[in-house]
Amino acid sequence: MNARAFLVRGLLAGLIAGxxxxxxxxxxxxxxxESAIALEEAGAATASDGHSHSHDEDEVFEVSRTxxxxxxxxxxxxxxxxxxxxxxxLVAAGTLGRLGRLLPGQSTALVALIGFVSVAxxxxxxxxxTPPAVGSGDTIGDRTAxxxxxxxxxxxxxxxxxxxxxxxxxxxxTFGGVVLxxxxxxxxxxxxxxxxxxxxxxxxxxxxxxxxxxxSSVLTLATLWGVLGVALTGLVIxxxxxxxxxxxxxxxxxxx
Numbered sequence: 001m002n003a004r005a006f007l008v009r010g011l012l013a014g015l016i017a018g019x020x021x022x023x024x025x026x027x028x029x030x031x032x033x034e035s036a037i038a039l040e041e042a043g044a045a046t047a048s049d050g051h052s053h054s055h056d057e058d059e060v061f062e063v064s065r066t067x068x069x070x071x072x073x074x075x076x077x078x079x080x081x082x083x084x085x086x087x088x089x090l091v092a093a094g095t096l097g098r099l100g101r102l103l104p105g106q107s108t109a110l111v112a113l114i115g116f117v118s119v120a121x122x123x124x125x126x127x128x129x130t131p132p133a134v135g136s137g138d139t140i141g142d143r144t145a146x147x148x149x150x151x152x153x154x155x156x157x158x159x160x161x162x163x164x165x166x167x168x169x170x171x172x173x174t175f176g177g178v179v180l181x182x183x184x185x186x187x188x189x190x191x192x193x194x195x196x197x198x199x200x201x202x203x204x205x206x207x208x209x210x211x212x213x214x215x216s217s218v219l220t221l222a223t224l225w226g227v228l229g230v231a232l233t234g235l236v237i238x239x240x241x242x243x244x245x246x247x248x249x250x251x252x253x254x255x256x
Contacts, residue, residue, distance in 0.1 A: 001104060005239060006093035007086055013231035014085020015078060021224035022077035029216035030073075033131065077224075085228055088115055092232070099162075100169055105237035112229030118158035118185075120221045123151045126193045129217040130202075131210065143199050153192050161185035 092108040099107045127147045165181025172180070202210065 001093075001096065001236075001239060001243060003090060003093040006089040006236070009235040009239065010085040010087075010089020010092075010232055011082055012085070013089070013228050013235060014081040014083065016081075016231050017085060017224050017228035018078040018081020019074075020227040021081060021220050022074045024223045025073060025077065025216070025220045029213070029220055033213070081224060081228065084224070085232065088112055088228060089232060091115070092236070099166060100174065103237075104240045105233050108236045109229060109233045112225065112232060114158050114162060116222075116225035116229070118154045119151065120225055121218075122154045122189050123147060124218060124221065126150050126196065127199060128214050131205070131213045139199075146196060146199065150192060150196050154189055157185050157188040157192075161188075 088111060092111045095107060095111055096104055097107075099110060102110065127143070127150065161181040161184045164184060165177040168177035168180055171177075
């Protein structure tokens with residue numbers, strides 16, 4: 001089982017996960033995006049009331065919302081799914097045999113789970129997604145830097161905690177190593193969450209719309225990572241079974 005075999009299966013699993021994420025985002029998320037855009041346009045119309053615009057200013061090319069919510073969303077979801085699948089598969093290949101006595105399928109599932117928690121869930125809890133009408137354009141650079149800074153710290157903490165758990169396993173057992181590793185990760189991210197600056201630019205945005213938007217966002221993330229993890233794990237298990245069968249046949253032929 002080499003990295004190339006993992007990568008091919010990761011790209012395929014990512015394609016499937018991207019399609020599933022698109023379906024969830026389109027059905028569950030897009031109605032709330034439409035509501036947020038309607039609120040933004042209503043606010044902009046109120047702010048510009050009594051002002052006129054020239055004909056040239058109005059002739060600015062824009063991608064229609066129909067294309068954004070269909071082909072644009074599908075393209076983005078598939079691209080992210082394939083890229084994420086390739087990355088997770090390479091990490092799974094690199095950690096093969098280094099996570100205790102786990103079989104390839106088990107270690108792949110663990111890598112996907114750790115990835116979901118450290119890359120998607122924990123950063124989302126600190127800096128949750130916001131609708132289009134929320135946030136100032138002047139602070140987008142600072143908000144992006146804070147999010148990716150916290151994400152990198154979360155991933156690094158998860159990697160170090162996993163390494164520590166594997167090292168402690170031989171001394172205090174699997175259960176103790178996992179508990180201490182998870183506790184160390186929680187301590188790091190909780191302290192980081194308190195240290196990193198908060199972002200609060202909601203203003204008077206409706207709470208129910210915000211809640212629905214964020215719930216649909218985390219459901220989309222969970223779908224992407226969940227389908228990716230299940231699909232990639234299944235493909236790796238099948239690959240391992242095939243290679244094991246080939247190895248057994250070779251051993252039998254050599255013994256004759």
